[in-house]
Amino acid sequence: SHVFKQAAATSLPGITVVEFEDGQKSKFHNYWLRDHCKCEKCVHPVTYQRIIDPLEFEVDISPSKSTVSDGSLVVEWDNGAHKSVFPLAWLKKHSYDQKFTSTQQPKLKLWGSELENKIPSVPYDKVMNTDEGLFEWLQNISIYGLCAVSGVPPNGNVLFLFDSFFYYLYTCDTRKVLERIGPIRETHYGGFWEFTSGFEHGDLAYSTVNLPAHTDNTYYTDPAGLQLFHLLAMKGKGGEQVYVDGFNVAKQLKDLYPEAYETLSNLGTWANQAGDNEVFLRPSPGPYSVLNHDKAGNLFQVRYNNEDRSIINNLSFEEVPKYYSAIRKWMKLVRDPKNELIVPLKPGYLIALDNWRVMHARKEYSGSRTLSGGYIDRDYWTSKLRVLDGRVRGVDSRNEIL
Template sequence: MSVKGVTPIENTLEINWQGDQKSIYHNIWLRDNCHCSECYYPITKQRLLNSATIDINIKPKSVNVKEGKVEIVWDTDHSSTYDVDWLRIHSYNPRLIPLDKKLKDDDDVLKQKLWQVKDIKDDLPQVDYNKIMQSSDETDNEEAIKEWLLQIHKFGFSLINNVPISPTDTEKLCEKLNYIRPTHYGGFWDFTADLSKNDTAYTNFDISNHTDGTYWSNSPGLQLFHLLYHDGKGGTTSLVDSFKCAEILKAKYPESYEIFCKIPVPAHSAGEPKVCIQPDIPQPIFKLDHQGKLIQVRWNQSDRSTMDYWENPEDVIKFYKAIKNWVEIITSPENELWYQMKPGQCLIFDNWRIFHSRSEFTGQRRLCGAYFERDDFISRLKLLTLGREAVLDSI
């Protein structure tokens, strides 16, 4: 969209767009976001300008619009040039729809698809191991990886077929996605139910729906499993779309939803003699962004610590009622997808969104897998689906 006119007003600059829309930018904000070579290092996309040196009352000496650019000479004689598309994307007063709709979270390209069992049981998201391993950023052939990332983002999980029944090959698959996150369990892990680590995951117990790592300030973003061997019965995995369940909770039990948004829940990992991990600040079960959109569910009854701090003691009963309402929803057959993992097929899921569980089992069972950071995943997802230019424009 082109610019109809630019008007300096006190400490701001008003841009009038075609279509009778307008944006107001503070002069100091514009000066702070100058991308000339003196103020910004284009290779690393980092600021060189010290924002504290800018005069709060800085004013433009002249303003010109030319060939899709707004050129400003400031009263300090410094010149700044802004692309009009960039200005529109970053309009904050008011916030406008970005020129490139692919930058919007609700665009079809990156729109998440919340599900119940009926929506997904007959068409599970799946990719082929060999196609993923043949993809390469060196040859600009990353379509299989792009499809894989989109499946994980949209549905919260993906199955990878035809994986060699080998921890070495599984680890190579993990590295094809991104960096493996090291923890006190190790980096890439390979284990049986032998309690080599003091955690119920290393037993044959039934484990209820949960997310991993509520005892870390930054819970793992993704988790990958590969069942290498099992000579017994049971050990069936369930998957639950907690975002869909939160939507149901909000509609059916709004007070419980609000409680899960505000009550901080402490957690711990203390099974190992030299480990007692706790988040720096206890966090609510539902984490919302600044616009009130749900972005993470932290749910693990096993790892919840003693809750002995209540700003309002009346919330105690409300919290436990919320747990009852929540468990009613997440264990409903409508929302709990049961799936039997098998050697040669990996499962990867969004640990901020998808609950997993495991039924009790008999016999020997060997599993390998890894954690991944969410930031690394989102970075690669956006670069592959939106393109580097659009992503850089958005920052």
């Protein structure tokens, strides 16, 4: 257990050392502290935009005085002409000398077929009418990569009659759920879309054939962050959705075949969408890898769609067989039944996926069906999550992050 003591600040050449109440210490450069001043002269109180200019002060700036008072580090500059106040909790959260464990970010929960009948779900009324419900939905997506909304009105099988009035109601309510998060992303498929098997666009999604597991928009520089599916009507058999946790498969690949994992992290291949006469999409600069990592080496995005994979002409002679070997191992794991979550969609039951993590597939079907949905950019759904995270805790999350 920690021995709690009086927090303190010590000035050394070029740096300020903060000792927190639990006895842990962290060093901060004085230039960094001055640059991160949050007073109204340095950060606009309404827009939260930076007013301070890094050229306003010298690199070797030193505080006139540094003290700890009322749970904050108080730094005076220029003999008291300027004062910066940093809450100790904020300094600890943003420490770059010592990294302190953050308990705020919930850990990802990886899954496979065992999630059947256990998909996290939030009632429609709660999502639409409360901040807590919308937050619960989005936080589940951030943890699991998917979450359902149940009870999307109107309920029942009335849609099987293809009654245009109720069909319209259903469509509106599905769109409202998307718009509750943020702007719907426009693509060449439109914004909010409904598709059947009539090949309205040059894409296999607009057919009845089996679609293997994939993420959407691999042909975009910035694939949609969130995707929503809602079955409006079904007359026939089959067509179950299959969901695969790409992060879970990536972990298995890394454990079983580390060289294949490295290959799919470092070697990219082109993707394209050219089924519509007026569209020929390719990512820029591209080509992107199946497994994409941040600078700290953390996996943040899976981009995989075999159907939209394009010509492999960017790899060396030696790299081509390595790539094919790795992609075969990846595909076998993706299609392993233990990694497949099979979900029969039904009217009134809507599912949202993190398109940067969860792959989706569709089993072949007979008859006719209408599926609706749309995309939200990753920036918008994660933005809404940040806002709500603070709101449900009763704090302004901007003050914690900025």
